[in-house]
Amino acid sequence: MVEGSHQNLAARFFEKVGRICVSALEEMGRHGVMIGESFHWLFLGPGMNQPVRLGAVFTEMMEIGVRAIGIIGIMAAAIGAMLAIQGIYSLKIFGAEGHVVVGVAFSMVREFAPLITGILVAGRSGSALSARLGTMKINQELDALEVMGINPVRFLVVPSLLASLVMVPVLTFMSMVLGLYAAALYVNTALGMSMAAFFDQTIDVLSVDDLIHGLSKAAIFGVLFALIGVLNGFLVKGGAEGVGKATTRSVVQCISAIVVTDMLFALVATL
Amino acid sequence: MSDTEKPNAKNVIEVRGLVTHYGTRQILNGVDVDINEGEIMVIMGGSGSGKSTFLRHLMALQRPTSGVIKILGQDVWKLPQKKLFELRKKLGVTFQGGALFSSMTVGENIMLPLYEHTKLDRLTMQIMARMKLEVVDLAGFEDLMPSELSGGMVKRAAEARAVIMDPRILFFDEPSAGLDPVVSSQLDDLILRLRDAMGMTICVVTHELESAFKIADRITVLDKGSILFTGTVEELRNHPSDRIQNLLNRRSEEAEIDADEYLRRLTGDKEEAEGMPR
Ligand SMILES: Nc1ncnc2c1ncn2[C@@H]1O[C@H](COP(=O)(O)OP(=O)(O)O)[C@@H](O)[C@H]1O
Ligand SMILES: [Mg+2]
Numbered sequence: 001m002v003e004g005s006h007q008n009l010a011a012r013f014f015e016k017v018g019r020i021c022v023s024a025l026e027e028m029g030r031h032g033v034m035i036g037e038s039f040h041w042l043f044l045g046p047g048m049n050q051p052v053r054l055g056a057v058f059t060e061m062m063e064i065g066v067r068a069i070g071i072i073g074i075m076a077a078a079i080g081a082m083l084a085i086q087g088i089y090s091l092k093i094f095g096a097e098g099h100v101v102v103g104v105a106f107s108m109v110r111e112f113a114p115l116i117t118g119i120l121v122a123g124r125s126g127s128a129l130s131a132r133l134g135t136m137k138i139n140q141e142l143d144a145l146e147v148m149g150i151n152p153v154r155f156l157v158v159p160s161l162l163a164s165l166v167m168v169p170v171l172t173f174m175s176m177v178l179g180l181y182a183a184a185l186y187v188n189t190a191l192g193m194s195m196a197a198f199f200d201q202t203i204d205v206l207s208v209d210d211l212i213h214g215l216s217k218a219a220i221f222g223v224l225f226a227l228i229g230v231l232n233g234f235l236v237k238g239g240a241e242g243v244g245k246a247t248t249r250s251v252v253q254c255i256s257a258i259v260v261t262d263m264l265f266a267l268v269a270t271l
Numbered sequence: 272m273s274d275t276e277k278p279n280a281k282n283v284i285e286v287r288g289l290v291t292h293y294g295t296r297q298i299l300n301g302v303d304v305d306i307n308e309g310e311i312m313v314i315m316g317g318s319g320s321g322k323s324t325f326l327r328h329l330m331a332l333q334r335p336t337s338g339v340i341k342i343l344g345q346d347v348w349k350l351p352q353k354k355l356f357e358l359r360k361k362l363g364v365t366f367q368g369g370a371l372f373s374s375m376t377v378g379e380n381i382m383l384p385l386y387e388h389t390k391l392d393r394l395t396m397q398i399m400a401r402m403k404l405e406v407v408d409l410a411g412f413e414d415l416m417p418s419e420l421s422g423g424m425v426k427r428a429a430e431a432r433a434v435i436m437d438p439r440i441l442f443f444d445e446p447s448a449g450l451d452p453v454v455s456s457q458l459d460d461l462i463l464r465l466r467d468a469m470g471m472t473i474c475v476v477t478h479e480l481e482s483a484f485k486i487a488d489r490i491t492v493l494d495k496g497s498i499l500f501t502g503t504v505e506e507l508r509n510h511p512s513d514r515i516q517n518l519l520n521r522r523s524e525e526a527e528i529d530a531d532e533y534l535r536r537l538t539g540d541k542e543e544a545e546g547m548p549r
Pocket of ligand 2: 323445
C-alpha cells in the first residue's frame with residue numbers, strides 16, 4: 001500500500017516534470033516560429049503588398065525608447081554612483097581607491113547598463129505589449145486585421161521587434177554614459193580626481209570589445225522582451241482576466257529571460 | 272485558371288462537409304451550405320450552437336479539421352498566402368463587439384484598409400471614409416475615439432469600415448446583440464440598404480428571430496453543430512418539424528437535453544478546451 005503510493009507519487013512527479021519540459025519546449029518553439037514569421041514579413045512582405053511601415057516602427061521607438069529615457073537615466077545614474085561608492089569603500093581596505101575607475105567602468109559597461117535598461121524596458125514595454133495585443137485579441141481586433149488582409153505579425157509584431165532591437169542598445173549606451181558620469185561626479189568629490197582624469201582612465205581600460213559586449217547583450221534583451229511580450233499577448237484567452245494574467249506572466253518571463261541570458265553571456269564571454 | 276475562376280456564377284460561397292474541433296470537442300459535424308450572389312443568408316441557432324465558429328470558417332480565419340470552403344470559387348485553404356490576402360480584400364466583416372481598433376479614431380479605423388491596400392492620397396481617403404460614414408449615419412464622428420461611441424454607433428462604424436473597400440461579401444456576427452430593439456431594427460434596415468444599394472452578398476449570424484425574418488432571403492438553422500434546415504423564410508415558417516417549430520415559438524427545450532450530456536455535465540467531465548490553432 002505504502003509502496004504503491006510512493007510509486008504513485010514518483011510517477012506524478014515525473015509526469016509533472018515532463019509536462020513542464022514539454023510546455024517549455026513548446027514555448028521555445030513558438031518563439032522560434034515568431035522570429036521566423038517576423039523575418040518572413042520583414043523581407044517578403046513588400047512583395048505581397050504587405051510592407052512593414054516605417055511610421056509604425058518610429059511610433060514604437062517613441063513608445064519603447066524615448067518615453068523611457070527619464071526613468072532609465074535616473075536609474076543608470078544611481079547605479080553608477082552606487083558602484084563608485086561601493087568600489088571606493090571596498091578598495092580602501094587595500095588602500096587602492098585610485099583603481100576604482102577600472103571596477104566601475106567594467107561593471108557599468110559590461111553588466112549594469114544592459115541589465116538595468118533591459119529590466120526597465122521589460123517592465124515598462126514588455127507588459128504594455130502583452131496588454132495591448134491581449135486586449136486586441138479578446139476584442140477580435142486581431143481577427144479584424146486578418147480579414148482586412150493585414151497580417152497582424154507584419155502590422156503589429158515586426159515594428160515592436162525592430163523598435164526594441166534598435167532602442168534597447170541605444171538606451172543602454174545612454175545608461176553607460178550617464179552611469180559613468182554619475183560615478184565620475186562621486187569620485188571627483190570623494191577622491192578629488194578630476195572628471196577628465198576619470199574619463200581618460202575609463203577610455204584606457206575599456207576596449208571596443210567591452211562596448212560591443214554590452215551593446216550586443218542589449219540587442220538580445222530587446223528581441224527577447226519583444227518576443228515574450230508579443231507571444232503572451234497573442235496567447236491570451238478568456239477576457240480581461242486573461243489579459244491581466246498575460247501581463248504579469250510577461251513581466252516575470254522577460255526579467256527571468258534577461259537575467260538568465262545575462263548570466264550565460266557572462267559565462268561564455270569570460271571563458 | 273479554370274479552378275480559381277468561379278465555376279458557378281451564382282455561387283459565392285460553397286461549403287462542403289465542414290468538420291471542426293476545439294481541442295477534442297467537435298463543434299461542427301459536416302456542414303454543407305451554399306450562399307448565392309446578392310442574397311442575404313441568415314444563420315440562426317441557439318447560443319453555443321457554433322454560429323460564430325462557422326462564420327470564422329467562412330472568412331477563412333480558422334482552418335477546419337476537414338471539409339472544403341470555396342469563396343468566390345476558390346478553395347481557400349489551397350490558395351497560396353498572397354492569393355488569400357487578395358481574396359480577403361473582397362470580404363468585409365462586422366464582428367460581434369465591433370472590433371474597432373481602440374488606439375485609432377473612428378476615421379482612422381475606417382481608412383485603415385484604404386491606407387494599407389491602396390495608393391490613394393489622404394484627401395481622397397478622407398472623402399471615401401466620410402461617404403461610408405454618411406451611409407451609416409455617422410457623418411461628423413470621424414475624430415472621436417471608439418471608446419466615446421455608444422454600442423450601436425460602434426457597430427455602425429464597424430460596418431462603415433467593413434464596406435470601405437466595397438467588398439463582394441459582407442459578414443455580420445450578431446448585429447443586434449446588446450442593442451435595444453429600436454437600434455437593432457435600424458441596423459437591420461442598414462443591412463437591407465447595403466444589399467440593395469451595393470448589390471453585396473451578405474451573411475448574417477443571429478439568434479433574433481424577428482431580425483432574421485425581416486432581412487433574410489434564406490435562412491440556415493444550425494443546431495448542435497449540424498444543419499437543421501436551409502430554405503426561405505416562408506419554408507421555415509411552414510416547416511412540419513417539431514424541433515423547428517419549437518425553436519420558432521421559443522418553446523423551452525429542456526426536456527430534450529440528452530441524458531449523456533446531462534450526466535457528463537453533472538460529473539464535471541470537462542474536456543480540455545484547447546486554444547484554436549492560429
Ligand atoms: N476559442 C475557443 N476555444 C474553445 N472552445 C470554443 C472557442 N470558441 C468557441 N468555443 C466553443 O465552441 C462552441 C460554439 O461556439 P460559438 O461558435 O461561439 O457559438 P455561438 O456563436 O453559436 O454562440 C461553444 O460551446 C464554445 O464554448
Ligand atoms: Mg457567437
